[in-house]
């Protein structure tokens with residue numbers, strides 16, 4: 239039965255459903271315990287649900303089961319230990335155990351960019367859904383949370399139809415995820431909205447029961463969590479549309495930075511001035527070295543690829559430009575480096591041989607250890623390729639950065655990275671770097687030259703301390 243949604247009512251009347259396991263609240267499983275799935279498993283145990291986190295990565299599961307979060311996310315360690323101790327939370331590499339346990343199974347596996355194009359690689363989704371379906375022994379709801387091309391939920395229904403016993407009546411739903419790394423615990427416990435794509439009242443009821451802990455927490459804090467109940471395609475599109483909008487906003491201000499650079503304007507003041515208009519707003523309006531991470535870059539590419547397949551490629555052509563603006567900002571750091579170091583910038587980029595460069599920041603944003611498609615690390619690698627001796631420091635991302643870019647040198651502290659450097663590039667806006675003392679760092683550096691790739695330093699203070707300062711889109 240199709241229910242007459244979309245509805246943006248905060249709390250539509252939803253029929254109570256009994257979980258197929260017979261438990262009072264649905265038992266939840268999260269397949270894929272990466273940044274998304276592990277955070278969800280832990281936070282939903284904290285909300286009182288019985289949870290299993292499943293992954294094919296035995297090392298990751300062993301860490302989680304032992305009380306260690308395998309990535310950096312503020313506040314998550316304590317919640318993990320507490321909920322393991324309470325016995326509500328388990329981690330497993332056993333798909334049969336996971337399938338038998340759960341009433342609602344959330345698919346949280348990765349959907350990276352395909353190696354052979356811009357589209358999303360759905361092989362992990364396929365493996366997770368197929369493996370799970372084969373082991374189900376009663377009715378269950380499979381809920382997609384990974385970010386996917388529109389049409390994936392329908393395809394998953396077909397996969398389930400092929401691999402699960404037909405008489406079980408297994409259903410599918412979609413609930414996209416909006417958490418931000420660095421704020422993930424708060425975003426999961428107190429989301430600014432929940433979106434569900436469903437086809438039946440039963441699926442809607444099960445999803446409501448699976449999120450009741452979130453609604454109850456909100457009620458105790460006198461808040462409401464808006465619930466948008468819609469169809470599969472809209473639910474899938476909400477996520478990629480949101481990311482496309484955010485990426486566009488960042489690239490818009492970075493395009494303004496490019497114009498400021500040739501016109502002699504200051505993009506930081508421009509952003510502040512336009513941001514006062516509430517229709518524009520000042521969030522995601524900081525010019526800098528651009529966006530990265532495991533979501534925005536691959537999501538805008540996959541969105542274009544899917545739109546092209548569906549015959550709406552024209553509608554998203556602007557996202558190609560958004561991507562190009564974003565990538566151009568990385569080259570801009572190299573231009574500024576060449577300028578400060580007095581090197582020519584030729585058709586193949588600058589020759590920076592014989593220079594030592596400190597790169598502060600390896601993660602794609604502060605308060606995370608995620609270096610996936612991080613602009614900072616990409617720029618560090620480009621500086622190294624141009625001949626510079628690059629020394630990187632990041633408060634949390636060192637292990638991941640070392641794995642990703644073993645050719646770079648890594649230092650144990652900001653001071654060690656800066657010692658002897660001819661140029662310092664601040665490429666991730668960690669508080670440690672924003673609040674660094676330019677006088678003390680000036681004593682360590684060989685040359686007081688700084689590129690502020692995030693416009694996060696106090697240019698006046700740095701200039702007073704004798705540094706030659708270059709920001710992004712600033713005179």
Ligand SMILES: NC(=O)c1ccc[n+]([C@@H]2O[C@H](COP(=O)([O-])OP(=O)(O)OC[C@H]3O[C@@H](n4cnc5c(N)ncnc54)[C@H](O)[C@@H]3O)[C@@H](O)[C@H]2O)c1
Pocket residue numbers: 269270271272273274275292293294295298346347348349362365366383384385386415416417418419532533
């Ligand atoms: N990280 C974020 O901030 C965020 C936010 C919103 C949405 N998303 C989306 O969520 C999805 C997951 O992202 P992530 O950052 O957590 O990725 P991740 O790479 O950190 O985690 C993915 C996990 O899936 C596991 N996996 C792979 N194949 C599996 C299988 N067959 N069965 C079970 N587990 C399997 C991997 O071992 C890994 O632990 C992506 O689609 C992403 O776009 C991520």
